Amino acid sequence: MRLLTHNMLASNARGAVTGYPLKLQAVKWSTKEVEPNPYFLRGILPKLDWPALVAATHALGLPELLPEAPPTDAELSAEGAAEEEGSALRCLHRALLEIHIEEGTLVCPDTERCFPISRGVPNMLLHEDEVRN
Amino acid sequence: MWYLCVFYHRLLDYRRPEVQSLAELFGGPGAGDAVEWRMPENHHADSPFHLVRLPGDESLAAQIANRSLLVKGIYELWGHGATYEELEKAVREYPEERKLPYLTPESTFKIVVDSFGKVISFPEQNEIIKSLTYIPFKGRVNLKKPDHKFFVMETDDYGCNNGLPPVVQRTTFFGREVGAADRHLLPTYQLKSRKYIGPTAMDAEMAFLMANQGLARPGKLVYDPFVGTGSILVAAAHFGAMTMGADIDIRVVRDGRGPDCNIWSNFEQYKLPEPLCVLRADNNVPPWRPGLKEIFDAIICDPPYGVRAGGRKSGGRKLIKGTVAPYTVPDEKRDSHIPSTAPYSLAECVHDLLHLAARMLVMGGRLVFFFPVVREDGVTNLAKYPEHPCFKLIATCEQILSMRYSRVLLTMVKVGPYTEVVEKAAQERHREFRENHHKWMEEGNLHSAVFSPAAGQAADGKPFIDRDSKPKYRGKYV
Numbered sequence A: 001m002r003l004l005t006h007n008m009l010a011s012n013a014r015g016a017v018t019g020y021p022l023k024l025q026a027v028k029w030s031t032k033e034v035e036p037n038p039y040f041l042r043g044i045l046p047k048l049d050w051p052a053l054v055a056a057t058h059a060l061g062l063p064e065l066l067p068e069a070p071p072t073d074a075e076l077s078a079e080g081a082a083e084e085e086g087s088a089l090r091c092l093h094r095a096l097l098e099i100h101i102e103e104g105t106l107v108c109p110d111t112e113r114c115f116p117i118s119r120g121v122p123n124m125l126l127h128e129d130e131v132r133n
Numbered sequence B: 001m002w003y004l005c006v007f008y009h010r011l012l013d014y015r016r017p018e019v020q021s022l023a024e025l026f027g028g029p030g031a032g033d034a035v036e037w038r039m040p041e042n043h044h045a046d047s048p049f050h051l052v053r054l055p056g057d058e059s060l061a062a063q064i065a066n067r068s069l070l071v072k073g074i075y076e077l078w079g080h081g082a083t084y085e086e087l088e089k090a091v092r093e094y095p096e097e098r099k100l101p102y103l104t105p106e107s108t109f110k111i112v113v114d115s116f117g118k119v120i121s122f123p124e125q126n127e128i129i130k131s132l133t134y135i136p137f138k139g140r141v142n143l144k145k146p147d148h149k150f151f152v153m154e155t156d157d158y159g160c161n162n163g164l165p166p167v168v169q170r171t172t173f174f175g176r177e178v179g180a181a182d183r184h185l186l187p188t189y190q191l192k193s194r195k196y197i198g199p200t201a202m203d204a205e206m207a208f209l210m211a212n213q214g215l216a217r218p219g220k221l222v223y224d225p226f227v228g229t230g231s232i233l234v235a236a237a238h239f240g241a242m243t244m245g246a247d248i249d250i251r252v253v254r255d256g257r258g259p260d261c262n263i264w265s266n267f268e269q270y271k272l273p274e275p276l277c278v279l280r281a282d283n284n285v286p287p288w289r290p291g292l293k294e295i296f297d298a299i300i301c302d303p304p305y306g307v308r309a310g311g312r313k314s315g316g317r318k319l320i321k322g323t324v325a326p327y328t329v330p331d332e333k334r335d336s337h338i339p340s341t342a343p344y345s346l347a348e349c350v351h352d353l354l355h356l357a358a359r360m361l362v363m364g365g366r367l368v369f370f371f372p373v374v375r376e377d378g379v380t381n382l383a384k385y386p387e388h389p390c391f392k393l394i395a396t397c398e399q400i401l402s403m404r405y406s407r408v409l410l411t412m413v414k415v416g417p418y419t420e421v422v423e424k425a426a427q428e429r430h431r432e433f434r435e436n437h438h439k440w441m442e443e444g445n446l447h448s449a450v451f452s453p454a455a456g457q458a459a460d461g462k463p464f465i466d467r468d469s470k471p472k473y474r475g476k477y478v
């Protein structure tokens, strides 16, 4: 599971108010290089919940990776940003797409319900008594 | 400009929509709608020969043909006629300035003789090529890698069906190839040699057609909520899209058949970037955070309809038995508990899919999915397709599976925004489905509600179920 996915998910179990953001507890994670696509990143940026993404990088022990405020569109479209190590675009790319959570848990902030991540797959399925009416 | 578009004689319903989707993909918004079609005189609608008018310049036509699965070739038509005399007259009349740039001494060329519904022997082919002396070819012949490829295509006048659509009158076309399909993809991606497949894996050709309908390309994000073994996302990833999938079945999405035989290995096998994410989730109770919307460029899927593999949804025993004695999972068993599921009616599954798409697709994004249709006595009942205020249906392509079932690939475009009104209506309907689980299990499935002929009375009293009979070719539907 990548942090982009973490940014999209919530607990929808009975009892959750917003069920979001899920606390990320990573037991095992790795980094895999992926080709950056500036066009994709610029499109996805406005859809992100930035504070939740920053919190997720902190949970992984990477407090330096992302700034507190999201990058601007101009920063992302800057010439050579995709190639330049440490550019705003590369950091965003790394955070969203290159970090893979292999084993861990997503915890609902309202109910403490744990959603396990195993072999990279978050299990968001509810038990039958958790489904809302 | 008008071109001659020659198709493979298969998946007839899918041919024109594929070209239009690719026009949109390469030509930009509106280019798909700008495509116009005509049939050559005396040609049946199922004929492989179509005349198409494409916007833009020739490079667009080439891009369309090269990416397509069903276009054999797109040609600049220099002339056609019922006889070789008529053909000569037509080609001579074709404007010089369109012809001469392709006939120059420094270029190389090749002439191919092709036929439809008949066989032309080598000596006959040579005779035909020799008869073209009225075209002033100045270049050198190069059979391997010519700059320009010319085609002579003959159709016979066998009149009625001998495995091919009827041609009333023999026609011969002469044209210059602008682009041709690359079907090399198919042997590479065929399911036979794929590591991880399941009983409902989508065959490679259909998966590529679906990815084309969904305008998959680099920088776009494609989601499959019923991802199974990932065969649809493999096709989308081949065309450069980023992918994401979910499935209710953890064995399918996480375990596969072991560490080297699972969804991920299917992407590795073709050296494709792996999906951004594969989730275990129920599309009936989707796990998206509040406020998230308009993030996918396309949703492409083969929903679980029960014809081959029925859908399941969360809430199991409770829904089935009713609320009299709700089942509670004992706390000590929560971690290892395997949730039971209830059957998922077709009507509810389609409702959830349309709602997901209304919320999660960007404006102009595409929803591409299969919809089952019942046939009777070998004839398809033209069913009413699902509708949604946010969507416009732009293509319906039938594939006949048996005497009793067809599946229709529906392509819809998101034309309306996801508003609070749409959201409220969907929630209301969701509740109604849950409260009346049993009723929907009886009425919301294939042979009832959505498709039942009894329900098919239009206001004027005439049944709206129209019957569509398709011709077979060599005893088969194509």
Ligand SMILES: C[S@@+](CC[C@H](N)C(=O)[O-])C[C@H]1O[C@@H](n2cnc3c(N)ncnc32)[C@H](O)[C@@H]1O
Binding pocket: B198, B200, B201, B202, B225, B226, B227, B228, B229, B230, B231, B232, B246, B247, B248, B249, B252, B281, B282, B283, B284, B302, B303, B304, B305, B309, B310, B311, B312, B313, B314, B344
């Ligand atoms: C027709 S198959 C799709 C197969 C897929 N195209 C492939 O390449 O293998 C339908 C899939 O939907 C899944 N499914 C059934 N009910 C579901 C639900 N409520 N939510 C999500 N997935 C579901 C099934 O487990 C099955 O894998």
